[in-house]
Amino acid sequence: NAGVTQTPKFRILKIGQSMTLQCAQDMNHNYMYWYRQDPGMGLKLIYYSVGAGITDKGEVPNGYNVSRSTTEDFPLRLELAAPSQTSVYFCASNWASGGETQYFGPGTRLLVL
Amino acid sequence: AQTVTQSQPEMSVQEAETVTLSCTYDTSESDYYLFWYKQPPSRQMILVIRQEAYKQQNATENRFSVNFQKAAKSFSLKISDSQLGDAAMYFCAYRTTNSGGSNYKLTFGKGTLLTVNP
Numbered sequence: 295n296a297g298v299t300q301t302p303k304f305r306i307l308k309i310g311q312s313m314t315l316q317c318a319q320d321m322n323h324n325y326m327y328w329y330r331q332d333p334g335m336g337l338k339l340i341y342y343s344v345g346a347g348i349t350d351k352g353e354v355p356n357g358y359n360v361s362r363s364t365t366e367d368f369p370l371r372l373e374l375a376a377p378s379q380t381s382v383y384f385c386a387s388n389w390a391s392g393g394e395t396q397y398f399g400p401g402t403r404l405l406v407l
Numbered sequence: 408a409q410t411v412t413q414s415q416p417e418m419s420v421q422e423a424e425t426v427t428l429s430c431t432y433d434t435s436e437s438d439y440y441l442f443w444y445k446q447p448p449s450r451q452m453i454l455v456i457r458q459e460a461y462k463q464q465n466a467t468e469n470r471f472s473v474n475f476q477k478a479a480k481s482f483s484l485k486i487s488d489s490q491l492g493d494a495a496m497y498f499c500a501y502r503t504t505n506s507g508g509s510n511y512k513l514t515f516g517k518g519t520l521l522t523v524n525p
Contacts (some may be wrong), residue, residue: 381524
């Protein structure tokens with residue numbers, strides 16, 4: 295049981311480039327989330343998904359897109375990278391039935407230059 | 408909207424001593440969940456402890472315990488017998504009990520960096 299996995303661990307992008315951050319979970323959780331963590335700040339929600347085929351925006355969705363074709367995978371797409379997207383990105387998941395705890399992946403550190 | 412405030416950007420404690428990290432929150436809801444997450448230098452987010460607002464008894468997990476004051480909207484974390492491995496950033500987080508949609512998201516404070524001195 296690997297829990298929540300994320301790839302890559304670290305990436306440097308040039309302004310205007312695109313990339314996809316991968317997230318997978320093997321706990322059969324229905325809810326999945328993408329957060330970003332800026333220096334000195336807590337995590338903010340980018341997008342979330344309540345199940346395969348269903349996604350919705352969080353607090354800071356601009357510049358990102360997501361898809362969820364399977365229960366296990368929830369990739370985050372950056373189309374035109376900007377310096378403001380330099381951050382650490384966390385994927386999380388939980389089984390939504392009341393107070394289920396969210397489990398986090400190890401994070402992806404992204405640097406946009 | 409709910410907010411979570413951690414007023415101590417940094418704290419330090421001597422090994423084997425006790426330290427308390429503060430967290431206050433603002434909400435109009437009567438039922439919710441509160442969490443403390445630990446983020447070591449590896450950046451992995453690790454759940455330390457959680458509290459359900461309808462439970463009056465304070466949660467405890469080994470050396471970690473909370474002081475939950477619902478009326479004061481305060482949720483502090485006490486670490487007893489501090490160990491070098493406790494050094495990390497600690498985040499307080501809030502989650503509503505309302506179901507569906509983005510209600511399951513966590514609202515985080517800005518964190519408290521804990522240093523443990525040998």
